[in-house]
Amino acid sequence: xxxxxxKYFPVFVLPTMxxxxxxxLIPFILGLYLSLCDFTTVSDTRFIGIENFQKIWxxxxxxxxxxxxxxxxxxxxxxxxxxxxxxxxxxxxxFRGTNFFxxxxxxxxxxxxxxxxYIWQLIFNGILAYYSKTLTYSAVYGFWxxxxxxxxxxxxxxxxxxxxxxxxxPADLYEAARIDGATPSQRLSRIxxxxxxxxxxxxxxxxxxxxxxxxxxxxxLTAGQPSDKTEMLALNIVHTFYNRIGWEGVGQxxxxxxxxxxxxxxxxxxxxxxxxEVQQ
Amino acid sequence: MTKKSKASNHALTALFxxxxxxxxAPIAIIVYNSFKKKAYITRTPFDFPNEKTFAGLExxxxxxxxxxxxxxxxxxxxxTAASVIVILLxxxxxAWYISRTKSRTSRxxxxxxxxxxxxxxxxxxxxxSKTADYLHLGNPLGLVFVYLGFGAxxxxxxxxxxxxxxxxxxxxxxxxxxxxxxxxxxxxxxPILRPTLISVGILETMWIWNDYLLPYLILDLNKWMxxxxxxxxxxxxxxxxxxxxxxxxxxxxxxxxxxxxISCQKHIIKGVAAGAVKx
Numbered sequence: 001x002x003x004x005x006x007k008y009f010p011v012f013v014l015p016t017m018x019x020x021x022x023x024x025l026i027p028f029i030l031g032l033y034l035s036l037c038d039f040t041t042v043s044d045t046r047f048i049g050i051e052n053f054q055k056i057w058x059x060x061x062x063x064x065x066x067x068x069x070x071x072x073x074x075x076x077x078x079x080x081x082x083x084x085x086x087x088x089x090x091x092x093x094x095f096r097g098t099n100f101f102x103x104x105x106x107x108x109x110x111x112x113x114x115x116x117x118y119i120w121q122l123i124f125n126g127i128l129a130y131y132s133k134t135l136t137y138s139a140v141y142g143f144w145x146x147x148x149x150x151x152x153x154x155x156x157x158x159x160x161x162x163x164x165x166x167x168x169x170p171a172d173l174y175e176a177a178r179i180d181g182a183t184p185s186q187r188l189s190r191i192x193x194x195x196x197x198x199x200x201x202x203x204x205x206x207x208x209x210x211x212x213x214x215x216x217x218x219x220x221l222t223a224g225q226p227s228d229k230t231e232m233l234a235l236n237i238v239h240t241f242y243n244r245i246g247w248e249g250v251g252q253x254x255x256x257x258x259x260x261x262x263x264x265x266x267x268x269x270x271x272x273x274x275x276x277e278v279q280q
Numbered sequence: 281m282t283k284k285s286k287a288s289n290h291a292l293t294a295l296f297x298x299x300x301x302x303x304x305a306p307i308a309i310i311v312y313n314s315f316k317k318k319a320y321i322t323r324t325p326f327d328f329p330n331e332k333t334f335a336g337l338e339x340x341x342x343x344x345x346x347x348x349x350x351x352x353x354x355x356x357x358x359x360t361a362a363s364v365i366v367i368l369l370x371x372x373x374x375a376w377y378i379s380r381t382k383s384r385t386s387r388x389x390x391x392x393x394x395x396x397x398x399x400x401x402x403x404x405x406x407x408x409s410k411t412a413d414y415l416h417l418g419n420p421l422g423l424v425f426v427y428l429g430f431g432a433x434x435x436x437x438x439x440x441x442x443x444x445x446x447x448x449x450x451x452x453x454x455x456x457x458x459x460x461x462x463x464x465x466x467x468x469x470x471p472i473l474r475p476t477l478i479s480v481g482i483l484e485t486m487w488i489w490n491d492y493l494l495p496y497l498i499l500d501l502n503k504w505m506x507x508x509x510x511x512x513x514x515x516x517x518x519x520x521x522x523x524x525x526x527x528x529x530x531x532x533x534x535x536x537x538x539x540x541x542i543s544c545q546k547h548i549i550k551g552v553a554a555g556a557v558k559x
Contacts, residue, residue: 002381008461012377016370016432017389022415023429024396027407034407041410090296095289097296103545104300110537110548112490114508115530119306122313122523126325152306157552164553213400216492220512237402238493252406259403266398 035253040246052253061228062254065236066261072143072232073211076150080207081200083151084158089192091159092166102163106156113153117220120149124221135222142222142230149217154210158203165199166192201270208269212262233258307534314339314531318524335524340532343525347510349532356506359420360489363427367484368477371432375439376469380448390440396433401493409497418500426498427488435480442476479551482544489537507533 005012035052039045056062087105091098108116124135124145135141169192177187193200215234218224224231224239231239237258240251312328313321320333327333343349378386412418412426446469454464470477492508499505505513511533514526541548 004455005377005381005461006383009377011462012373012465013386013389016374016428016436019370019425019429020389020393020396020432021429022411023408023426024399024404024433025392027404027411028396028399030407030411031404090292093289093292095292097293101296101300102549104303106549106552107538107541108303110486110490110541111534112492112508114490114492114511115533118511118521118526118530119310122322122325122527123306123309125322129323152303160549160552209398215401216490216508219492234400234402238405241406248406255400255403255405258400259398262400263398 031252032256034249035256037252038249040248048249052249053257055250056254056257059240059250061231062236062240064229065231065233068139068143068230069212069214069232072146072214073208075147076154076211077204077207079147080151080154080158081203084155084203085162085196085200087155088159088162088166089188092163102156102159104156105159108153109157111153113214113216114220116149116153117217120145120152121221136225136230139226139229142225145221146214146217146230149221150211150214153217154207158207161203161206162196162199165196169195205266205269208265209262212265233261310527310530310534314527316524316527318522321523321527339524339528342522343514343528343532346522346525347513347529348505349507349510349529352505352507352510353532353536355420355504356489359423359427359495359506360485362421362424363431363488364481364484366424366428367431367435368481370428371435371480372439372470372473372477373465374432375436375443376465378436379440379443380451390436393433393436396430397437405493405497408494412498418498420499420504423495423498426494427484430494431484431487435484438480438483439473439476442473446472475550475554478547479554482548482551485540 034045036047036049037045038048038051091102111119121135124141128134128137128141133141135145173191173195174187177191182190213234214232215238218230218232218235222230224235228236228239233254237251237254240247240254244251309325313325315335315337316329316333316339317335318339320327320329324333329335374389378390408426408430412422415422417423417425450472451464451468454468455461459467490508491506492512495506496509496512499509501509511526511529514529515521
């Protein structure tokens with residue numbers, strides 16, 4: 001079968017591969033190269049070595065956005081996963097309306113980041129108006145605003161994954177625990193949570209990458225205001241590219257740093273939680 | 281069921297009904313604000329429209345004319361539908377090929393696809409937009425090819441993951457019966473792939489429909505906009521927002537999503553759960 005199939009390489013693989021090479025691989029490699037160049041367009045480049053990378057650390061907005069993003073990611077991973085897991089625990093119980101509630105909680109996930117950002121901008125500003133403040137009055141408001149927005153959007157998605165995980169736990173485990181006289185909290189910590197480890201891996205992975213790559217919501221909710229204090233990494237890079245003339249090289253270098261941060265986080269996070277899965 | 285657990289079940293239903301109301305509230309607020317006069321939207325966003333503040337369809341008319349909403353809707357529809365169809369067809373074929381042939385090219389391509397899922401868009405955004413520019417792809421059709429290249433990673437990964445659990449014997453039997461690989465794929469493999477096709481299709485639809493930065497950088501904005509671009513366009517150059525038109529546009533942007541959700545809600549929720557487990 002392999003032999004017969006191999007003749008059909010151009011039909012099966014070539015379209016995808018061509019598009020993938022032109023629109024992903026070449027831009028990626030070119031991007032790596034351009035981070036070492038001074039340029040304004042792709043055809044007008046001058047190799048300058050690591051100068052762009054040195055400039056990054058002198059740019060306080062980047063360092064700030066890095067910490068802001070890291071803090072945001074940490075907070076959102078904990079908050080979203082705890083909430084989603086709790087909701088999933090309730091909605092796998094037998095009571096009237098669970099299907100409807102699942103539908104409702106999942107719904108915000110389908111709405112795009114730009115639309116979400118403006119919805120919440122109106123609401124936060126409406127609430128803060130009672131205290132004569134606005135969302136861009138302080139970075140703290142922006143931070144919490146973004147966090148609430150992300151919870152609203154993502155809790156439903158993670159909940160669906162947790163529900164799938166919870167439903168795959170065999171019922172006889174709980175029965176055995178009940179016969180042994182385990183309390184509800186023991187059942188939760190000894191059965192439910194360890195058995196949900198694969199779902200926890202996936203959800204922390206998704207919330208981590210979603211938070212680090214967050215862009216649309218950030219742009220629409222605060223656009224980095226006040227004075228770039230709520231700018232996250234992705235937005236900082238876009239602003240460096242398109243709002244600061246002559247900084248394209250630095251923007252590309254920032255993007256390379258961003259890529260390595262995301263890659264290292266993803267790899268180490270997968271290793272960490274996968275190890276825990278194997279142990280039980 | 282005992283009396284006590286019955287009572288607690290009713291309590292849970294009541295509690296979650298309240299939660300659901302709170303959860304839907306932001307959207308409800310947007311909907312009724314879209315019928316209020318501009319000046320009252322940001323001043324009193326939580327008040328219902330009354331005789332003094334009711335604006336009729338004024339905001340909708342303004343929003344639609346300001347952003348050319350119907351054009352944006354058509355562009356979004358075309359780009360999303362065409363891209364998802366092209367992605368599903370091309371990547372499922374590619375994934376079948378690379379999981380059924382053990383060659384070096386197949387292996388390298390698979391790992392590159394997995395790798396591409398980790399790369400943030402900002403890493404390639406500048407060079408990608410220049411490449412698309414150079415190839416004159418700043419139109420909706422060009423965007424479809426860009427999405428094929430960019431969406432290939434996730435799709436190939438998910439299809440390949442599913443393919444491992446599909447017994448190869450069925451395909452071999454089809455080949456022995458005289459099918460060529462193309463017939464085998466479309467008559468035998470594709471029907472088996474149906475659940476994964478739905479999962480991948482839904483994930484890619486959610487991504488492409490809502491994507492902002494990629495079409496913003498690639499499309500020739502004087503001629504084409506997608507819905508997220510049209511919404512963002514309402515924010516003026518100096519950060520001032522026309523909240524009347526904005527409310528109407530937000531409602532109009534949400535309506536197609538709600539229709540999509542209600543009409544294939546079961547598939548969406550199943551697709552997400554299935555997609556995540558493979559990841």
